[in-house]
Amino acid sequence: MASRTIDGPGSGLGPLVPGKPRPTPIRRGRPKAPIPKGLAASLAVFLLLSVMLVASRPAAAVSGTLEVMYDQLHWPIALAFAPDGRIFFATRYDGRIMIIENGTVLSTPFYQFDHFGKWHDQGLLGLALDPSFPNEPWVYAYYSYNETVNGPDYNRIVRVQATGDTGGSMEVLLDHIPTGVWHIGGPIQFGPDGKLYAVIGDSYNAANAQNLTSLAGKVLRLNPDGSVPDDNPFAGNSSVNPYIFTYGHRNNFGIAFQPTTGDVFVTENGPTCNDEVNRLIPGRNYGWGPVGFAATAGVCPSPPSVNDTNQDGPDPVLPLVWYTPNIAPTNAIIYDGPNFAPWHGDMFFGTWNTRNLHHLHLAPPLYDSVVSDDIVTTLPDTDLGGVLDVEVGLDGAIWLTSQTSIYRFYDTSPLPIASFTTSPTRAFPGDAVIFNGSASYDPNGSIQSYAWDFGDGFSASGVVVSHTYSTYGEYEVTLVVTDFDNLTGSETASIRVLALPSALFAFGPPRPLEGASVTFDASKSTDPDGNISEYRWEWGDGSDPSLATRSVADHTFAKFGAYLVKLTVTDTDGLTDSTSASVRVFAPPSAVFTFSPASPHAGQVVTLNGSASFHPDSQIVSYEWDLGDGSTGTGPIVQHRFSAAGSYLVALTIMESEGFTATAYDTLSVNASYPPVASFAVSSALVSPGTEVTFNASQSTDPQGSILAYTWDFGDGTTGADMTTVHAYPDSGA
Structure with missing residues (x-):
């Protein structure tokens, strides 16, 4: 298979090597001055120990899957994701900006550039959307321009106004950026500061990189309208082009921003050695120029040194990492999406020669040093090119492009499994409930932390925790477990804190x-x-x-x-x-009474006796009589004369000491009253004075009974009693 290049002779993008990638050792920058042998040996031991320490750190067990999203494309060199879900992409050698909408590549280009240069490294190289897109409907591009058919070529940064899926008017923001056959850079990106950054190659003229009046070999910084930001490092310096942010670059193909610190990182292609990843410091020199060009012309020195390509200009800033042999790094990102939790804040970049996606683990919290470098995915063998662009999609996946395809690398890392039990299973307010998360596990590692949310505003951490609920109710308890790779899993379960019923009657x-x-x-x-x-x-x-x-x-x-x-x-x-x-249950009292005599006559004394009334567990405290003729009485025994014959309903009401009463009724029949018949005999009707006379009333009768008393009137002013009596008249007379 013939080798392919996207850079010129001796460039860091080098030839495409089919097959599996070769190892790419990390080289850290060293001082420019020669190092004494003894010190060199000490440093070698130190670096060896450092590598051992880095290697001993457990790797983040992230796994992902690379899938082809769109193919049969023509050099989709740059992607831009719109908040509304559309994907804009630039085709390098067609000069078109295309749109993917609802999963389909629209047939009509969003914009077609005219007078378009496409010789070797030239083309439509960079694409970005306004940070407020689509409210600010600007689509930015960096491309090569032919002013006339055979006239001068140069690069320019423009913006096109979007109307729906169609581009309208175009504004040129920065013109006459040097171009050439090779080394003209490409990506443009908006930083977290809202400024537009552009990485520009040296146009295959190393002297341009140190020439502060030239835009070649620089990283540029613009306002969205193309003007110079007031805080650019050389703003106001008439001897320096004010768009310059950093200089001394050979051929940058990638730029990325750390969202936490705001730092800018770029990838830079070396000659036949020394590909670099640099952290930019505003206004600083990154060391490429004629001396480095001469030192590496044709072939790099052996053994390689970071200083080979970083010896031009004042005080060069050395790269974070560098690579020999070349890997040809392309565009880059700092991952800040919702997935790949262990990779948050880390840098990723593509490679052309080795067709890989590299992962640089940056050390927090400053993210200004590299802890480790590993390859997370490689383009399939069926794809003839290397990686062109790397972006974070709205879905949290890492999107890549090649000569013909757009890929999506999505997170398939197994999440830890959260599981917990509660004891007791029936809890009440005030009970200590034990939550046990020891059944949680991580399929490919170990769980590092357990975070509990008890659903009542309280939380805790630990494998086994205790919590007391103050009130009854149903609570959603959530356990979130975090594994060593910073991946999380959760389980939510309801717990009912029960309330006892309350009995009352x-x-x-x-x-x-x-x-x-x-x-x-x-x-x-x-x-x-x-x-x-x-x-x-x-x-x-x-x-x-x-x-x-x-x-x-x-x-x-x-x-x-x-x-x-x-x-x-x-x-x-x-x-x-x-x-x-x-409950005290009472017995009712019983009222009873008798008459005596049982059949009285009118006027006769009747005795009414209620003393036989009773109560089984208390005393009778009152007796109330209703005699039926309007008369009343009290006490257990009363006597009464009924003046007239008749039937009388007599009622006796008794009350015992608890206040309960009972009433007894009986009808008393009173008979009519007939007077007795008096009759008497005299022993002598004629007697002398002083002679006793016997009076005998035994012949008297009582039709209704017996005579109870006899009263005599002898006619001489004296009286007597008894049925038979004797009386002597003292004087004569009748």
């Missing part, structure tokens, strides 16, 4: 009697985080418990006494609560 009547139904009402029982599903009543009287889903139950106590009634409620979580209350 009332009953009525509050002073129930034996044999009477008592209603028990548990409707005031509550469950803060659910519902009560069952009510269990234990009556305390030896009867079977009652189970119900209703909150109201009825029960009859057969005998008076004190009973401890217990209610147990069960909620929908199976949790229970119980409460008890003493």
Whole structure:
């Protein structure tokens, strides 16, 4: 297979070597002055130890997959991702800016440049979108321009106004940038400072790199409108071109910005040796020029030295890393996307000769030194070219381009697996809950940290942690595990902190009697985080418990006494609560009374006796009589004369010491009253004064009973009693 080059004779982009890449050792910059042998030996040991220390650091176990997104293209040398999802790309030798929209390459170019130069290194080389695109609808380009058919060629930086998918008017921002067959650079990028940077080769004239009036061999810095930024290092210096940011460059093909520090990094192609990655310091010299050109003409010195290509001009800044043999580094990025977590802040660049994507691990927090260099992917053998552009896509993948294709390298690193358990499984407010994440694991390494979010505003770290919830509720607990590669995995699970139900009941009547139904009402029982599903009543009287889903139950106590009634409620979580209350059941008093005589006559004294009334567990404290004729009485025994014959409903109401009453009723029949019949006999109707006369009333009768008393009036002013009596009249008379 014939070798291909994209640079001129003796260039660092060198020939394309098919097949697998060769090892590319990292070389760090050394002092320009010769090093004494003893010191050199000491430094060699030091560097060996440094390499050993770097090698001992566990590598980030990131894995990715390279896939072809678009092929059969013609030199897609630069990509630009629009916030709206469109991808702009430049075709080097066609002079076209194309658009990919919704996964399809639009057939109509966004813009076609005319008077377009495309000899060897020339072409459409750089592409960038305004930082506020599409609100600021400018698309920037760096390309080679033929002023006339056979006239002078030069490069220019322009911007094209976008209207949808079509480019409109073009503005030239910086013109007459030196060009040539080789070494004219290419990429342009906006930095985090909002300025446009352009990397320009020396136009295959090493003297240009040290000539501060020439734009060749420089990194340039412009305002978006093409004017010179006031803070450019040479602004206001009439002897220096004010666009110059750094100088002393041979042929830069890549530029990248560290978003945290704002530092600028470039890749630079050497001659037949000493490809470089440089960190730019505004206004500084990077050492390429005629002396270095002469020293490396044809072939680089052996052994190679970083000073071979860094010896022109004042105080050259040495590269972060350098490569011999050549790898031909192309465009670069500092990764700050959402994926490839271990690579955040690291630099990536493509290579033309070896067709690789290199990864430089930069040491935080300054990111100004290289810890390690490794190759993360290589273009497939079926792709004849090397890597042209490297960009971070909106999807977080690293996008690459080659002569014919656009690739996407996406993260397929296995994430750590977060897993945890809780104990106890049924927690209550105030309980210490143990969260155990020891079941978490990392498929290709080890977990370094465990971060817990308990869902109530509190957090913790550690494999096993304890947490107490102050209130019941459902909480989303999240465990985030981070592995050695800074990849994370998470698990979220709900934990319910349960609330116990509260049992409460009332009953009525509050002073129930034996044999009477008592209603028990548990409707005031509550469950803060659910519902009560069952009510269990234990009556305390030896009867079977009652189970119900209703909150109201009825029960009859057969005998008076004190009973401890217990209610147990069960909620929908199976949790229970119980409460008890003493229920005193009373026996009713019994009122009874008798009449004497049982069948009285009107006017006859009747004795009413209620002393046989009783109460089994207390004393009777009052007796109230209603005699049925409007008369009343009190006390256990009363007497009363009913003045008229008739039926009288007599009521006795008794009250015992607890206030319970009982009333007994009975009807008393009072008979009518008939007077007795008086009749008497005299022993002699004629007697002498002083002679005793016997009076005998035994013949008197009582139709309704017996005569109780006899009263005599002898007619002489004296009286007598008894049924038979004797009286003597002292004087004669009738």
